[in-house]
Amino acid sequence: xxxxxxxxxxxxxxxxxxxxxxxxxxxxxxxxxxxxxxxxxxxxxxxxxxxxxxxxxxxxxxxxxxxxxxxxxxxxxxxxxxxxxxxxxxxxxxxxxxxxxxxxxxxxxxxxxxxxxxxxxxxxxxxxxxxxxxxxxxxxxxxxxxxxxxxxxxxxxxxxxxxxxxxxxxxxxxxxxxxxx
Amino acid sequence: xxxxxxxxxxxxxxxxxxxxxxxxxxxxxxxxxxxxxxxxxxxxxxxxxxxxxxxxxxxxxxxxxxxxxxxxxxxxxxxxxxxxxxxxxxxxxxxxxxxxxxxxxxxxxxxxxxxxxxxxxxxxxxxxxxxxxxxxxxxxxxxxxxxxxxxxxxxxxxxxxxxxxx
Numbered sequence: 001x002x003x004x005x006x007x008x009x010x011x012x013x014x015x016x017x018x019x020x021x022x023x024x025x026x027x028x029x030x031x032x033x034x035x036x037x038x039x040x041x042x043x044x045x046x047x048x049x050x051x052x053x054x055x056x057x058x059x060x061x062x063x064x065x066x067x068x069x070x071x072x073x074x075x076x077x078x079x080x081x082x083x084x085x086x087x088x089x090x091x092x093x094x095x096x097x098x099x100x101x102x103x104x105x106x107x108x109x110x111x112x113x114x115x116x117x118x119x120x121x122x123x124x125x126x127x128x129x130x131x132x133x134x135x136x137x138x139x140x141x142x143x144x145x146x147x148x149x150x151x152x153x154x155x156x157x158x159x160x161x162x163x164x165x166x167x168x169x170x171x172x173x174x175x176x177x178x179x180x181x
Numbered sequence: 182x183x184x185x186x187x188x189x190x191x192x193x194x195x196x197x198x199x200x201x202x203x204x205x206x207x208x209x210x211x212x213x214x215x216x217x218x219x220x221x222x223x224x225x226x227x228x229x230x231x232x233x234x235x236x237x238x239x240x241x242x243x244x245x246x247x248x249x250x251x252x253x254x255x256x257x258x259x260x261x262x263x264x265x266x267x268x269x270x271x272x273x274x275x276x277x278x279x280x281x282x283x284x285x286x287x288x289x290x291x292x293x294x295x296x297x298x299x300x301x302x303x304x305x306x307x308x309x310x311x312x313x314x315x316x317x318x319x320x321x322x323x324x325x326x327x328x329x330x331x332x333x334x335x336x337x338x339x340x341x342x343x344x345x346x347x
Contacts, residue, residue, distance in 0.1 A: 087318045121325040122317060 033158035034064035039075035044082030046109035046141040053144040072098035083111040084124045096131045107133045110140045183266040185210040211269040236260040240294035242302035252276040283308040301326035
């Protein structure tokens with residue numbers, strides 16, 4: 001019987017009898033992209049939607065995000081889900097700073113992306129005011145399928161970006177613009 | 182069972198001209214008093230042999246920007262758990278002299294509520310042990326619930342009328 005389980009294809013490279021040669025960029029990119037540990041920073045209803053995404057029905061583990069990391073030290077993606085009040089902003093930033101490179105950020109839902117309906121004195125108008133964001137997932141709240149699509153886009157980033165991107169001038173300037181060393 | 186009439190008459194007898202503007206919206210006895218008599222009145226109701234109004238349900242502020250000399254109000258809701266009887270006490274303050282004595286001596290629960298009222302309206306509770314912001318960021322330099330700010334930030338460019346169908 002033909003299995004419906006797909007495994008990741010081998011990267012491009014040279015193979016011969018008893019050897020296979022490829023570049024670290026390719027291999028490490030594949031390894032990273034299929035083992036992204038998310039840190040769920042859930043503050044409201046989007047967090048509920050993430051629970052569905054994480055649960056057995058939608059099962060984010062199929063994409064290598066088996067283990068939600070509740071410690072920023074071991075996390076690869078910061079998933080910010082829900083309204084971030086201005087008082088919460090320094091905490092989001094601190095969690096981001098505690099994460100080790102390489103790190104990605106997903107803003108899930110309208111509130112994390114732009115403040116959403118909360119055009120208010122107390123609400124941060126999008127987390128990109130304090131930390132750089134890689135992928136924005138729209139919706140109020142987004143469906144689990146959208147969250148998975150967002151995760152797959154981060155997988156694409158992890159797979160294709162240069163391992164040294166995070167040493168690039170562009171990236172350094174980006175962090176500098178957020179006052180992050 | 183306590184009646185509004187009974188409590189109102191008792192307060193009138195005790196506080197005389199310092200208690201006025203009686204109302205009964207939705208059956209809730211509402212009255213106004215002066216800044217000086219606010220705490221004595223809460224204490225009176227608390228220690229009253231019969232009323233025993235021993236629970237501070239809520240303490241908050243109101244801003245009436247157009248009423249001159251009475252721009253701010255502090256509202257106390259007290260509840261007698263013994264009789265299931267509630268009373269609402271209002272005190273009006275002028276913006277130029279926005280001070281009122283603290284109720285923390287009587288109700289420990291007034292501590293956070295007074296901080297919240299200070300945080301949002303800037304009302305100063307004299308004698309409060311720790312009168313600083315409680316919900317908003319500490320760097321905030323205004324009192325957001327005062328009715329002097331537009332509902333939407335008019336400098337924003339991303340929330341344009343066309344996108345919102347208006």
